[in-house]
Amino acid sequence: MELKTPLKDNVLERLKVGDKVFLNGVIYTARDAAHARLVELLKKGEETPFPLEGQVIYYVGPTPSKPGQVIGSAGPTTSYRMDPFAPLLLKNGLKGMIGKGARSEEVRESIKKFRAVYFAAVGGAAALISRSIKKAEVIAYPELGPEAVRKIEVQNFPVIVINDIYGNDLYEKGIRNYQKLEL
Amino acid sequence: MRKIDCVDITEAVAELVKDANVFLPDDVLKALKQGEREEESPVGKDIFRQIIKNNEIARNERMPICQDTGMAVVFVEIGNEIYIEGDLEKAINDGVRKGYQEGYLRKSIVNNPLKRVNTGDNTPAVIHCKLVRGEHLKITAAPKGGGSENMSIVKMLKPADGKEGVRRLVLETVLTAGANPCPPIIVGVGLGGSFEKAALLAKEALLRSLDDRNPDPDIASFEDSLLEEINKLGIGPQGLGGTKTALAVKINTFPCHIASLPVAININCHVARHKVIVL
Numbered sequence: 250m251e252l253k254t255p256l257k258d259n260v261l262e263r264l265k266v267g268d269k270v271f272l273n274g275v276i277y278t279a280r281d282a283a284h285a286r287l288v289e290l291l292k293k294g295e296e297t298p299f300p301l302e303g304q305v306i307y308y309v310g311p312t313p314s315k316p317g318q319v320i321g322s323a324g325p326t327t328s329y330r331m332d333p334f335a336p337l338l339l340k341n342g343l344k345g346m347i348g349k350g351a352r353s354e355e356v357r358e359s360i361k362k363f364r365a366v367y368f369a370a371v372g373g374a375a376a377l378i379s380r381s382i383k384k385a386e387v388i389a390y391p392e393l394g395p396e397a398v399r400k401i402e403v404q405n406f407p408v409i410v411i412n413d414i415y416g417n418d419l420y421e422k423g424i425r426n427y428q429k430l431e432l
Numbered sequence: 433m434r435k436i437d438c439v440d441i442t443e444a445v446a447e448l449v450k451d452a453n454v455f456l457p458d459d460v461l462k463a464l465k466q467g468e469r470e471e472e473s474p475v476g477k478d479i480f481r482q483i484i485k486n487n488e489i490a491r492n493e494r495m496p497i498c499q500d501t502g503m504a505v506v507f508v509e510i511g512n513e514i515y516i517e518g519d520l521e522k523a524i525n526d527g528v529r530k531g532y533q534e535g536y537l538r539k540s541i542v543n544n545p546l547k548r549v550n551t552g553d554n555t556p557a558v559i560h561c562k563l564v565r566g567e568h569l570k571i572t573a574a575p576k577g578g579g580s581e582n583m584s585i586v587k588m589l590k591p592a593d594g595k596e597g598v599r600r601l602v603l604e605t606v607l608t609a610g611a612n613p614c615p616p617i618i619v620g621v622g623l624g625g626s627f628e629k630a631a632l633l634a635k636e637a638l639l640r641s642l643d644d645r646n647p648d649p650d651i652a653s654f655e656d657s658l659l660e661e662i663n664k665l666g667i668g669p670q671g672l673g674g675t676k677t678a679l680a681v682k683i684n685t686f687p688c689h690i691a692s693l694p695v696a697i698n699i700n701c702h703v704a705r706h707k708v709i710v711l
Contacts, residue, residue: 267475282548312496312538321536322496327579327612349579349670350612371479371670372579372614373703375499377486394550395499395538409475409672420611423673427473428666432603 251405255303256344256366264366264410266419271405272368276305276347278399280326283390284334291337298389298398301338305345307370310395311379320385320401324375325349328367332356339363347408351420361416368408369419381406434567436711438518438526441569444709445527445557448573449504450535452707453496456487459642460618460704463679467616467669476674480616483669483702498703501537502575504528504557505635511566521559524571529553540578560632572639574706580613580699586631589693598623598695599658605697606662606678611671614701616679618642619662622696623651625686634698637682639706646683655681679704 252260254274264270277299279287290297308328312321328348335346336359344365349372352360360367370378384402391397411419464487468480490497506524510516516523532539532554541555542548585605589597602621609617622633646652658681668674679702688694 310499310538310540312499312501313536315495315536321538322490322499324499326500327582329612349614351610351671369611369670369672371482371486372611373498373701374482374486376489376493376495376497377482379495380489394552395540396550420671423473423475423668423671424610424666425673426666427668427673427675428664430603430661430664430666432600432607432665 254305256305257303258364261344261364261366261414264413265415266410266413266417266422268410270368270408270410272305272403272408273405275400275402276307278307278309278311278401280308280310280396281330282393282396283398284331286390288334288337291341299400302342303344305347306338306343307401308346308348320379320382322375323379323382325370325372328352335359339365351418352412357412357416357418360412361414364414366410366414367412369411370406370408378406434514436514436516436569438516438520438523440711441520441523441571442527442530444571444711445506445524445573446531446534448571448707448709449528449531449537449575452573452575452705453501453535453537454490454494456497456703457706460679461487463642464702467676467679471669471674471676473668473672473674475672476669476676479669479672496537497705498577499538500540500577500579501532502577502705503541504554505574505576506557506559507572507574507639508559508561509570510561510563511568512563513567514569524557524559525555528555528557569711570708571711572706572708574639577701577703580617580701583609583613584634584698586627586694586696588627589695591691591693593693595654597693599661601695602658602697603661603665607665607667609699610667613699614703615667615671615677616669616702617677618679618700618704619658619681620698620700621681621683622694622698623683623685624688625694626688627694629686630694630696631698633684633686634696637684638698638700638704640682642680648685651683651685655683
């Protein structure tokens with residue numbers, strides 16, 4: 250299905266694990282160092298470089314763009330490193346996260362509690378994914394280089410629902426379906 | 433005695449890191465195509481297709497396959513009959529700097545593990561030198577991404593843990609890693625040596641061709657059985673469930689102390705990059 254950002258509650262209610270979604274609209278990039286700064290701002294009660302309400306954060310540090318390119322290769326980074334920061338962002342209105350790999354129990358609880366969604370993009374398919382990115386602009390922390398916060402506009406960015414508001418987890422479900430060896 | 437100029441080493445390293453990040457080795461591409469045919473999960477098959485398509489785009493448009501263009505790990509085999517004029521380490525780092533700049537590759541190195549300021553040019557490289565007989569200089573560049581490196585471990589087992597202990601550790605490590613290291617993965621295992629030797633053996637195992645056969649028949653069959661069992665764990669491509677979690681398991685061994693059984697497991701994502709040049 251196709252979705253437009255920012256994400257609304259009635260849309261989040263329809264999303265179920267395993268759904269293949271094509272995202273459209275503005276999303277923001279942030280990874281390790283930017284997350285630490287965003288959370289520091291929230292803890293001090295200061296304003297974040299972009300409004301969190303209804304927004305989606307993509308965990309990515311793209312390669313530099315070549316002349317004429319909107320962005321370089323831009324696949325997802327592993328999400329668990331953002332787990333210490335995600336619950337506070339969700340509490341402040343963040344509705345979607347895109348990355349790869351399983352989330353902590355605390356993040357999964359926050360996704361349920363604050364009604365949000367965690368999507369995975371295909372790790373390592375970075376050149377392919379860059380084709381879905383139509384605009385990109387650094388809006389905060391340029392000194393962080395690849396870790397700067399970018400506002401990007403995506404068109405039909407293919408992602409898959411890993412954690413929905415109902416507390417389901419696609420990684421757990423996926424493994425159960427194919428596991429023939431228990432440790 | 434043959435003289436090798438540092439300028440040539442810098443040029444060679446720059447080309448290696450640029451090429452390695454854009455062109456996947458043929459054996460890995462072949463394994464991905466085989467994976468697509470054999471994967472039983474429809475979602476997993478689709479992931480394989482996207483990965484293969486991504487490699488085609490990278491190749492055609494000279495774009496990095498993955499945004500994580502890695503830490504530059506460089507192996508150098510120095511023939512004892514050559515003479516290197518200048519500073520080898522500097523020549524390699526100059527090559528990394530040049531290649532990452534010219535190739536529009538991501539600069540992913542921070543200057544200090546705790547202070548964490550980006551060095552801005554992807555240096556320093558991790559360099560492993562080995563002195564061998566001969567009149568050549570062999571350089572292997574293996575850019576290594578953080579996601580799969582983070583899922584790697586070194587563990588000192590007891591000799592009594594034996595083969596079963598090694599088997600369990602490999603399977604547990606892969607299962608715990610789940611989707612994080614971007615499966616389908618390649619598993620490099622270092623068995624024996626000392627604490628640091630095991631880690632190096634595991635990294636070197638990742639440089640082997642996926643098509644090769646371990647010359648030790650016992651280890652070759654251990655590689656086969658581990659691959660089979662890993663693929664029964666159900667993790668699948670990108671951890672979404674499936675029958676192809678790993679493309680290969682490679683084990684490199686070394687004699688060890690009577691008290692020890694060192695095991696290192698170095699996981700590589702499907703973007704298994706390395707490129708070699710002999711000067």
